[in-house]
Every structure is written in C-alpha cells, then in structure tokens.
Amino acid sequence: MIDCTKTTIKRPTIEPLNPTPLYPMSFVDLNELAKRESERVEWKENVADIDEVAKTAVAFANDYANLGGGYIVCGAKETQDEFGYQKMIRVGLTSARFKEIENKLTAVLRENVTPPITPLIEEIPVDAERRILVFVIPASPAVHTLKSRPAENGVCYYRCGRETRVAKNGIVMELLTRKNAIEPWDWRSHPSASLGDINTMALQDILLEMGVWKEDARLEDYLSATERIYALVPPFAVSEPMTKRLSPRNFTLLLFGKNPPKFFPGAYTIFSVYRGDDRSEPNALRHEIIGNVVYQARRCIELLNAESYTLFDKQSETPNRQKYPQRALQEAVVNAIVHRDYENHQPTRITVFDNRIEFNSPGALPRSVDKEKFVSGKAAPHWRNQSLAFFFNKLQLAQAEGQGIPTILRTMKEEGCPQPVFEFETDHVICTLHAHPRYETMKSLQVKE
DSSP: OOOGGGOOOOOOOOOOSSOOOSSOOOSOOHHHHHHSOGGGEEEESSOOOHHHHHHHHHHHHHTTTOSOEEEEEETEEEEEOTTSOEEEEEOOBOHHHHHHHHHHHHHHHHHTEESOOOOEEEEEESSSSOEEEEEEEEOOSSOOEEOSSTTSOOEEEEEETTEEEEOOHHHHHHHHHHTTSSOOGGGSBOTTOOGGGBOHHHHHHHHHHHTOOOTTOOHHHHSSSSOOSSTTSOOSEEEOTTTOOEEEBHHHHHHHBSOGGGTSTTOSEEEEEESSSSTTOSOEEEEEEOSOHHHHHHHHHHHHHTTOOEEEOTTSSSOEEESSOHHHHHHHHHHHHHSSOTTSOSOEEEEEOSSEEEEEEESOOOTTSOHHHHHHTOOOOOOSSHHHHHHHHHTTSSOSTTOHHHHHHHHHHHHTOOOOEEEEOSSEEEEEEEOOHHHHHHHHHHHHO
C-alpha cells in the first residue's frame, strides 16, 4: 500500500493569461496603417501648421472617395527602406507637444469647422518619454467646411489620392447629393418655371406610349406634387413651402417642356454632316434639333439611320455588312443625350464624316466611374440623370441599366467594325464610331474609277 499521508503535492504556479501591459493597448495598429494606401493615412512627423492638419481632417470626414474616413498620425513618418519598400519610423512627441497638438486641433475642429468634427484620439507609446498621437476621423454623413478666419466663408476639402484639395463647385454639389443633403439635379425644381411651360400634349403622348396614362385621369393628377407614376420616379412637380406654387422638376422640363433651352441653354442637339474626313470641307449639312429630349433622340436616330446602309461584296463570306450597326448608333445617341451635364451650356453635338461619326456629350465623365472599365464596358452603372434614364428605358429607347456601352462594343464587333474610341475631357466626352473597313475599300475603288 501507498501511504498517501506522507505524499506532498506541489502545485504549479499559474501565470495570468493577460498580464497588465506596461502601456495601455491601442486599437490603432501603426504597422497595419503603414501597409495601407496613403489616401487614408496622413503622416505628420512634426505638426508645424495646425490648419493644414485640420484641412486633412475635414477631407477625411467628407470622405469623397467613400473609404470610410482616415487617420492622421502625428509623431511618425513614412519613408522607404534600402529596397524601396514602405517603412514607418516612430519618432514620437514629448508630453508637452502631445498635449499642445491635441488641444489646438480639437479646438479648431470644434470651433472653425461647420458642422464640428469630433475625432477619436489614440496615443501609442514609443518609449517612456514619447508618444505618437493618432486622430481617427470617421466618415461623416454631412459635408464639412473649414474657416481659416472667423469672418471668412468656410472652404470644403476632399482627399484626392495622397493630397488634400479644395473642393470646387462640382465636387461640393456631388458631395451634397451623395450625402442626401440636396436632391439629385434632375429631381430639383426649377424656380423660374411654371406648369404653363409644360407641353401637355407631349406629356399625354409619352405616358400613353408607356402605358401608364389612365383614361379617366386629368392632367392635374399627373402635374402634382404627390402623384407618382412609378415608385422610383418622384412627382413631376414640387410644391413651394410658403406659396404652395407648383414648380416642375428639371427632368419634367427636359421630357415634356415646350422649350427646354429657355431654362437649360445647352438642351438642344446640333447634327452636322460633312462629306469628307474632316471639318475643312466647304459644304456641310446642319440640323439644329430643338424640343424635348425624347424628340431630340428620335430625330437624331432617324437621321443616323441614313448612315446605316448595307455594304455588299459578292466575293466575301459575309456579303452583307452595314456601314454602322443601327443599335450602336441608337445607344450612342441616347448616351450622349441622357447622361450629359445639362448645367453645361454647350449643346449635344453629333457630327457625321465619311468614315466616322462623333458623339460629343457635354460634361466630364463622373469621377466615380473608372475610365478603363468604362472603355471596356465593365464599369458599374452610373446615372447622372436617373429619371431621364428611367423614361428612356421604359420607352424602349435605351437598354437596361449599364448596358449602353457594352451594347455599342458588342454590336460594332459583331458587324466587323473597328472598336469605338472614347475621349475624356474636362467638359465633354466624345464617342467615335468608325465605319466598317469595307467602306474604305469601296471608297478607294470609286476614287480609282
């Protein structure tokens, strides 16, 4: 037998699983931040100008790139190692400098920013004497502005890559629209227009064609501030709060207006025909197409159909080829008219040459649309004028959302035509469709004869 009374059991010493750290833990991981794109992180080794840091904080809060905000790291700098890779150096701030920066920046963001910004603040130890100060700026549902001086107007800032820039009018309006501070442009009412500017016959004809006109309905039922013909389309008019006066929305004027250029100077189309390869030809045919946007699109399609004739070659395996596929021409017209910027006073321009057709749509490509994806037909759908796109789709003038450019690319390729060419400028986008190569061959033969 074993005598248990004389057995001594030595219990092991159990260390605590989470020993108390020397410094408090932070939820900000600097090593992880150093791996991220710098558009979300601003590194400040020495904060020489508090106002510059405040501008960056405002830009992060405005979150134009939809990244969720950003981080301002004070007391650290980003550099590169000997191999060219990103490297972060922890310099740190003294206690006095730490408190000075914290107090000054929070005061500026509270007193000089409208609406105020309240950052999350983290401190990360470097050693016993120095700390790194991190301001975490979440994305805000508001659009913020910063005043450098009390008497000045606030300035809006946004983040463009690694830079903080002043937001001009277009970007400010885009930010306000994204954050639902204002309605999209096509949904806004026009203050100088009235219901008398609506062509009621055009309204009735279009609604009949769409199959939404009710036989027992009155025009007043549709031109109201409450009636919706579809859940995704707002009422055609807006009731002013004080006078209760009804004003048509911008898309209502474009779709059914008697004279859209009266309110939007560029809301018409110039259709030109040059019988040559450039504008140096002494003679040209020019049409100024004025009317609602549905009429403009249909008239342009009618004129373009004359350019979509068949090229015949008995010796080819594909004897019948169109100079341009009709579907590509229609989609290009609709894109140019529906997705243009109607705050731009330039007209939509469609120019026909012997060997190509140019579709010039005023307004830059929306900043949220990737150019490479757009050219390849892989960009996500984006509506500049959502209501116009909705109506054109219901009228069978346009494909479903996001299919316009892919349809142009596909039909041109199937017909054997060259790939479309896109040009992006600050105030317009040009889509050029080149004729089928057989046209050049036939033209050369005609010249020789």
